[in-house]
Amino acid sequence: MKFIIADDHPLFRGALRQVLSGQTDSVEIVEAGDFDEVKKIVAEEDEIDLLLLDLAMPGGTGLSGLVTLKALQPALPIIIVSATDDAATVRNALELGASGFISKSAGMETINEAINAVLAGDVWTPDHIDLDHPQDPEIQALIDRLRTLTPQQTRVLTMLAEGLLNKQIAYELEVSEATVKAHVSAVLQKLGVDSRTQAVILLSKIGAETINAG
Template sequence: MSRILIVDDHALVREAMAQSLARLQPGLVCVEASSADQALSCLERDAELDLAVIDLMLPDMNGFSLLAVLGKRFPAVPAVVVSAIDDEASVRRAIKAGALGYVSKSSSSQVLLQALRVVLDGGVHLPEARSVAPPLKRASMPACERYELTAAQGRVLELLAAGKSNREIADLLDVSEGTVKVHMTAIFRALGVSSRAQALVVMSRHGTRLMK
């Protein structure tokens, strides 16, 4: 069951979005915030939030600035921008600031749901016909160096990023599944995350290469 934070200063928009997101998965929980300050308070109180949906036009801080704050304080929580502003410059700026998805408010609810599915699965969603590069080039430091991982942990992380299951990783590395789980626990701790999806989000957000 996912918990999604909706950040928009219009109550009707938040309510409509929450109704649409209810179709994403059974039991999904939406937490609402009308400002950047409220959003940050929600993130501080609720460690179980899986994703933030952010409008760019907020009363106390613009969405671009909020994205930057999220990247520093809550790097494991991916963010998707949903805004009436959908020019290419704004999309580029949002992605550069750390957003992993961008959806125009003129889009259908199906487009929004698809975008959130992609981001929750560790991917990046961009508006159609955009050539905006995702934020994968902001750092060139290998994961093993940045997060002080061992070579074995780096190999496990590389296969995790390739979508392999624990069993598949164990078979490919010729180790036990228990050993893979031990490595996964160490990797999650080093990245400050608690799931595979969050690990991929952190790697994508910081643009870290897996190996030298």
């Protein structure tokens, strides 16, 4: 099995590596210390069994980082491992495609249970979290809109957020500029905005929501 640990703290990566090493006799574990590194791994590797992702690593932008990675590999199980474990952050992560959420304060036994549950196809959330807690209506509406985007449209949106031009996006996705323009138009329509800038601002709100919560 292949596991990815994305966290900027070597000691915590070591603890997670210890838990993952006990999952099966044949384990490959790849570590990433910043968001650009984990994004490159997810873009290039297609047989990853599980990704453990810290929301607050260098180069990451909170939950918008999760959106970016899920657009690259929609079927990839991702467990968020974060010190920011309030109900809103946990629920937002699950609604944006995370398969589980582990608080950084959790013990090794709990982390092991969570990993086993997600590998078995279940969703894992911390016991103390009330997922029925009222949500910020604006953030909920934004998440609902983001979930209407196709993976390719989400990739286009995240590339817009990186400041790429249509020509550059076309090159990255190996499509025509006309196709990119069509994707951009669809993204703007689904998000209910009039410009690329407004779309990028909306995506950044997901990241800011997480970062501010911490």
